[in-house]
Amino acid sequence: MxxxxxxxxxxxxxxxxxxxxxxxxxxxxxxxxxxxxxxxxxxxxxxxxxxxxxxxxxxxxxxxxxxxxxxxxxxxxxxxxxxxxxxxxxxxxxxxxxxxxxxxxxxxxxxxxxxxxxxxxxxxxxxxxxxxxxxxxxxxxxxxxxxxxxxxxxxxxxxxxxxxxxxxxxxxRKAAHAxxxxxxxxxxxxxxxxxxxxxxxxxKWLVTTCPDATADLRRKMVACTLGQVKNMFKLHLATARIKDECEVQVARCRLQTEQHRGELERGLDDIKLDTERRQQEMQLESERRQKELKLKVDTLKSRQALKNQRVPTADIDRVLPLSALQNDP
Structure with missing residues (x-):
């Protein structure tokens, strides 16, 4: 063996x-x-x-x-x-x-x-x-x-x-050479x-294929092509759907951003107006206090001048009373 x-x-x-x-x-x-x-x-x-x-x-x-x-x-x-x-x-x-x-x-x-x-x-x-x-x-x-x-x-x-x-x-070879x-x-x-x-x-040569193998290969290629087309179509639909969803989300975010921006601008305008109003009130209050202070100073100076001229205090109080020097409630 x-x-x-x-x-x-x-x-x-x-x-x-x-x-x-x-x-x-x-x-x-x-x-x-x-x-x-x-x-x-x-x-x-x-x-x-x-x-x-x-x-x-x-x-x-x-x-x-x-x-x-x-x-x-x-x-x-x-x-x-x-x-x-x-x-x-x-x-x-x-x-x-x-x-x-x-x-x-x-x-x-x-x-x-x-x-x-x-x-x-x-x-x-x-x-x-x-x-x-x-x-x-x-x-x-x-x-x-x-x-x-x-x-x-x-x-x-x-x-x-x-x-x-x-x-x-x-x-x-020796027995059947011819x-x-x-x-x-x-x-x-x-x-x-x-x-x-x-x-x-x-x-030059050309490779030939078996008819059955060629037909089978052609069927496989057609099936593969159809499968690729289906996959590409599904991928296209999925991509389009995702694209639409993304566009909707972007539009929603853009709208929310515009709303927030409008609210922020309105808030800034309100703050600006309130600040200007307070500034005006403070300015008016300052001017009023300055006038009162000036009036008191002038009254004191006038009383002192009358005292220097030996004007009686009763007459001075009647003309320039001390109550005018007191702060208003």
Whole structure:
């Protein structure tokens, strides 16, 4: 049993994601994966743990539609997690240098930093607009453990994406060399026919999608758009209602402020009038007292003058009585 397992593992070979195109100039698995990730809503679907299986199935159908049939859902998930890890490592490099995530999109780019970033994540330029703004803390420890395992075991180590037929061909190469070559050639020709070539020239390719996957994706996009419109309409109504309430409160506060201002102005006018009235009364009282004081002084002076002329006191009291000098009650 152990020898059988060892020989089976030895018969597997890795199929790089960027070197498995069907026919000359056809899209590779990496080309299809990046095209799928660029489609709005696809990565958001994969990012949800509950919808990841459905997203991987859609991508698997897209790969098969382009003639690539050796990938599996688990291999797709592992590859995306590995790309996320590489992207985060590249972002960490930029952050340590004090640079923004879109630094490579600028005109003046340091070649050393660019080399380090692309070494951490070769697809960084394509992934940066897709992964920008996403919170990857939602990935569970199990996800990262799987990602770490695949990261350290091989260069492109999606175990489910091995070429299983390679071992059998190596074992039977001497017995069926000619038939194997014919079979391989016929499969390659049929696969080449499935790859869609762009008519603009050699080396150009167009990623095709499975009709069912396309229809399902279109329905999802329409549902997502309708949901966004509903949410925007609800948000607009809520914003308008809050705005109206705020305007009513502002108008009420403005009216109360005007009322308080009117009351304050009336109070200030009353205080001003009362102050002026008191000032006038005090002024009149002061003038009256000054006149009384002057009259008393004049009376005393006149009595003294009459005394100096030896006028009898009785006559002086009759003309200038002392009662005139007393204060009025």
């Amino acid at each position: 152990q020898s059988t397992t060892r020989s089976s593992s030895a018969g597997k070979r890795l199929i790089p994601w960027n070197n498995d195109s069907v026919g000359r100039g056809g899209p590779t698995s990496m080309d299809v994966l990046l095209e799928w990730l660029r489609t709005p809503g696809n990565y958001a679907l994969w990012h949800k743990q509950s919808a990841r299986c459905r997203a991987s199935t859609d991508l698997l159908a897209m790969l098969k539609g382009n003639g690539i049939g050796h990938r599996t859902a688990s291999g797709i998930n592992s590859k995306i997690k590995k790309m996320i890890r590489g992207y985060l490592s590249a972002v960490e490099v930029l952050r340590e240098e004090g640079l923004p995530c879109d630094y490579l999109e600028g005109e003046d780019v340091d070649e050393d930093i660019e080399g380090i970033v692309l070494k951490e994540c070769p697809e960084f330029r394509a992934l940066e607009p897709i992964f920008r703004g996403w919170d990857f803390r939602g990935l569970s420890q199990k996800d990262w453990a799987t990602c770490n395992y695949h990261w350290t075991t091989s260069e492109d180590s999606e175990a489910s994406d091995y070429d299983e037929s390679y071992g059998s061909r190596a074992t039977k 038939s194997g070559r014919r079979s391989s050639r016929s499969k390659r020709l049929r696969s080449t026919q499935r790859a869609v070539q762009d008519t603009s020239g050699a080396g």
